[in-house]
Structures are given as structure tokens and as C-alpha cells.
Amino acid sequence: MTSAMTTLTFDRSAAPARLAVADDRAMLKAAAEATRDLNTPNAAIYWGDLxxxxxxxxxxxxxxxxxxxxxxxxxxxxxxxxALYRAMSFIHEVSHMKHANLPHFRAGWNVLVGVPMLIPSFMYEGVHNLHHAKTRYGTSEDPEYLPLALMKPWTLPVFILVSALAPVGLLIRYALLSPLSLLVPSLRRAVVERYSALAINPHFRRRMPEGEAKSLWNRLEAACSLWALALVAMVATGVISIRAFAIGMAVAAGVAVVNQLRTLVAHLWENEGEAMTVTAQYLDTVNVPPPALLPMLWAPVGLRYHALHHLLPGVPYHHLGEAHRRISALLAADSPYHKASYRGMPGLVWKIAKSTMVTR
Structure with missing residues (x-):
């Protein structure tokens, strides 16, 4: 669902244009050549992990x-x-994979996680790929980008806190808006455009689905709507106690908050709308490689190698660690590749927070 931040207007001072960063062709070539044999997903790892x-x-x-x-x-x-956060994070892999390489994995993920957690795969497929488009990254057309480091200091805590409302928003989306939108065509367009994407850019609008994507969307939305209505009915009739429901919602809110914290440190958020080279995009993105241990929990399923993923989006999550080791050993110490690696979440949060305090 489009973040609750869509209700906010960010007041930010004009920032100077970032200096152009030329593509480091040696880095890009070395990364591609060193990982050519790492592009095949291992079905046993994917299914077993999920x-x-x-x-x-x-x-x-x-x-x-x-x-x-x-x-x-x-x-x-x-x-x-x-554990559910890790399972949910496979939506990122679903949005990138060639489904012929992992037959039925998308369907299995939706059955196990997407529908029960009310985050069906269509909320990321067709959205996340725009974030990886070379001409869209960091611009107003990127659904997953805001210049957070250039905004006012109060925007960061708001960015995190509103995510705790995501479970309530998703329940409203599927228990109320989905059925109503079948009766009101104008509401249907608004639901699709504004409330059907895991996006943080309040200006992003989805296109109406077509063809096979529309058929899959309709099936998944119907399943989510039926589950949401059943959940509300079971709570209302006492089949599910208020305590059990509250614990479930608290767990779901925790998943959303941890994911939002990870999102906060996934990029440096220093671009204010201009198109960027691939190397500039890489340097605006974050790796948190070993020896740090906690990223295994807050950036699971390969998300600790987010910058590397932007260089090589086709590498399956279970090969990213090996890809990072190969590229790190291959490139000189002064290569831009090493400049995207950070030690952990606290330092990244402080770096971004400190940037918001700079008078521009």
C-alpha cells in the first residue's frame, strides 16, 4: 500500500545539485564478469528458506x-x-525472478505469506522494477525514493512511525475498499492507482493492470478481500479473541516497522530528482557486509547487499555473498565499489539524520 506518508507535505529547503558521478566502467565490467556463473537460482534454497x-x-x-x-x-x-519478516522479504525476489526458473514459487509465496499478511505479490511486481530503471532511479517517477537526507529532521521519525499503521491500512484496503471499489468505478481507479503499491513516493500512481497481470491481480485481490473480511468477522463474533487479534496486529506492525527501518538505511537518499549514472546510483545505495551480524535479521534474503543488488539485480539472494567476496577481492582498494559498504544500521541512521540538520 502506498505509505501513510502520502498525507504529508514535506517542507524541504532547496539543495544544490549533486555533482555528476561518471560511470566507473571498470567496476561495472568486473562485477558482471566475476559473477556470470551466479545467476541461476537454487530452487531447494528458495523453497526451503521460505x-x-x-x-x-x-x-x-x-x-x-x-x-x-x-x-x-x-x-x-x-x-x-x-521469521515472518524474512518470509515477507521474498516478495523482493518474486519481483525480480524469471518465473520459469522457479515454477510456482510466486503462487507458493502468495499462499504462505502474501494473502495471509495482506501483501499480495502484485503490490510489488510492476512497482519495484521502476525503482531499478536507470532513468527513473531517484527521480519523481521512482516509487521507492524520497530525498530523505535533504528533508526536515522531523520527517525521519514520522517516516518510521507511520509504518506501524500499515496492518490497519491493509485491513481497510482489502476488507472495505476492495468490495466497495467493485461498485464504484471511480473508487476502483483510486484504489489501484494510490493504494495498491508498496511505495514511499506520495506522487506515484500505478497504471491499471491489463491482460494476464490483471487476471492474477483480480484472483489475489479476491483472496485477500475474503481473508480480510473473514478475519474481521471472526474477531467480531469472538472466534478470534481481542487479545489474539491484538498480538497478531502487533507482530504485523513490528514487521512493517523493521522493514521501514531497513528501507531508511537502504539508500543515502541524497538525490533530489535528477537522473543519475549507474555508479552514482550505486554510491547512493548501501551494502552492510560481514562481519556485521545483525543485518542477517533486519536485512534478510540478500537485502544487506542492496548496493550490489542494484549493480546486479539478476543475481539470486543466496549468491550475493559470494558475488560480494569475488568483486571485493578483484577491485583495487580505491574502487568506488568499496565506498558503498557500511558497518551497520546505527551509523547509517546517524549519517542520514545529520544530513537533515544541515542548513541549505
Whole structure:
């Protein structure tokens, strides 16, 4: 769903144009050549990781709801949140993969995660690829970009806090807006354009789906709407207790907040709309490689190598670590490649927050 930040108007001072960064062709060539054998996904890894993450997430959620101890409820809720966050993160892989290479994986992901969590794959497919378009990245046409580092300091906490409302927004989207939009054509267009994308750019508008994409969209939306209505009905009739519902919503909110924190540090957010070279886009993006350990939790499924992913979007998540090792060993210490690597989340948050405090 388009972020709740669409209701905000960001007041930011004009920033000077970024200096043009020429493409480092040696880096781009070396990265491509060193990883040619890493473009094939391993189906066993994908399916095993997804199924295990989903099972752990749902089992821990059931445990959190059923145990009497408050302490164990909190522990199990955190475990559930982290596992479901990992399972949810496969939507990024779904948006990039050639589905013929992993038959039925998109359908399996939607059954296990997309529909239950009310984030069907169509909310990212057809959206995320625009973020990777060379002429769109960092511009007003990029659905996943805002110049956060150039905005006012208050925008960063708001950016994080509004994400906690995502589960409520998704429930409204599918339990209320989906059925109503079938009766009101003008509402249908607004729902598709403004409330059907995992985007942070408040100016982004989706196109109406067509052909095969429309058929898949309609099936997934119907499934999500039925599940959302059933969930509301079960809570209203007492089949699901208020406590259980509240714990489930808290876990979903935790997933959304952690994902938003990861989003905050996925880029440096220093571009204010001009087109950028591939190298400039890379340097505006972030890798958090080993030896840091916590990124395994807050940037799972290869998202800790986000800058590398922008260079090589076709490399499956389970090969990104090897790709990073090869490229790091191949390129000289002064290569721009190494400049996109950071130690962890706290330093990145401070870097972006400090940039918002600069008077422009």
C-alpha cells in the first residue's frame, strides 16, 4: 500500500545539485564478469528458506497467542515477527525472478505469506522494477525514493512511525475498499492507482493492470478481500479473541516497522530528482557486509547487499555473498565499489539524520 506518508507535505529547503558521478566502467565490467556463473537460482534454497521461515513465524505466533506468561508472549511475538519478516522479504525476489526458473514459487509465496499478511505479490511486481530503471532511479517517477537526507529532521521519525499503521491500512484496503471499489468505478481507479503499491513516493500512481497481470491481480485481490473480511468477522463474533487479534496486529506492525527501518538505511537518499549514472546510483545505495551480524535479521534474503543488488539485480539472494567476496577481492582498494559498504544500521541512521540538520 502506498505509505501513510502520502498525507504529508514535506517542507524541504532547496539543495544544490549533486555533482555528476561518471560511470566507473571498470567496476561495472568486473562485477558482471566475476559473477556470470551466479545467476541461476537454487530452487531447494528458495523453497526451503521460505517454508521454514513461514512455519517458524506462524508457529511462534500461535505460541504467543496461547501461552499465559507475558514474558513468553513477548519473546515468541518477536520470534514470529523476525521469521515472518524474512518470509515477507521474498516478495523482493518474486519481483525480480524469471518465473520459469522457479515454477510456482510466486503462487507458493502468495499462499504462505502474501494473502495471509495482506501483501499480495502484485503490490510489488510492476512497482519495484521502476525503482531499478536507470532513468527513473531517484527521480519523481521512482516509487521507492524520497530525498530523505535533504528533508526536515522531523520527517525521519514520522517516516518510521507511520509504518506501524500499515496492518490497519491493509485491513481497510482489502476488507472495505476492495468490495466497495467493485461498485464504484471511480473508487476502483483510486484504489489501484494510490493504494495498491508498496511505495514511499506520495506522487506515484500505478497504471491499471491489463491482460494476464490483471487476471492474477483480480484472483489475489479476491483472496485477500475474503481473508480480510473473514478475519474481521471472526474477531467480531469472538472466534478470534481481542487479545489474539491484538498480538497478531502487533507482530504485523513490528514487521512493517523493521522493514521501514531497513528501507531508511537502504539508500543515502541524497538525490533530489535528477537522473543519475549507474555508479552514482550505486554510491547512493548501501551494502552492510560481514562481519556485521545483525543485518542477517533486519536485512534478510540478500537485502544487506542492496548496493550490489542494484549493480546486479539478476543475481539470486543466496549468491550475493559470494558475488560480494569475488568483486571485493578483484577491485583495487580505491574502487568506488568499496565506498558503498557500511558497518551497520546505527551509523547509517546517524549519517542520514545529520544530513537533515544541515542548513541549505
Amino acid at each position: 517454508i521454514a521461515s513461514a512455519l517458524v513465524g506462524y508457529a511462534a505466533l500461535v505460541g504467543a497467542v496461547t501461552v499465559a506468561s507475558t514474558g513468553w508472549t513477548v519473546v515468541l511475538a518477536v520470534v514470529s515477527m523476525l
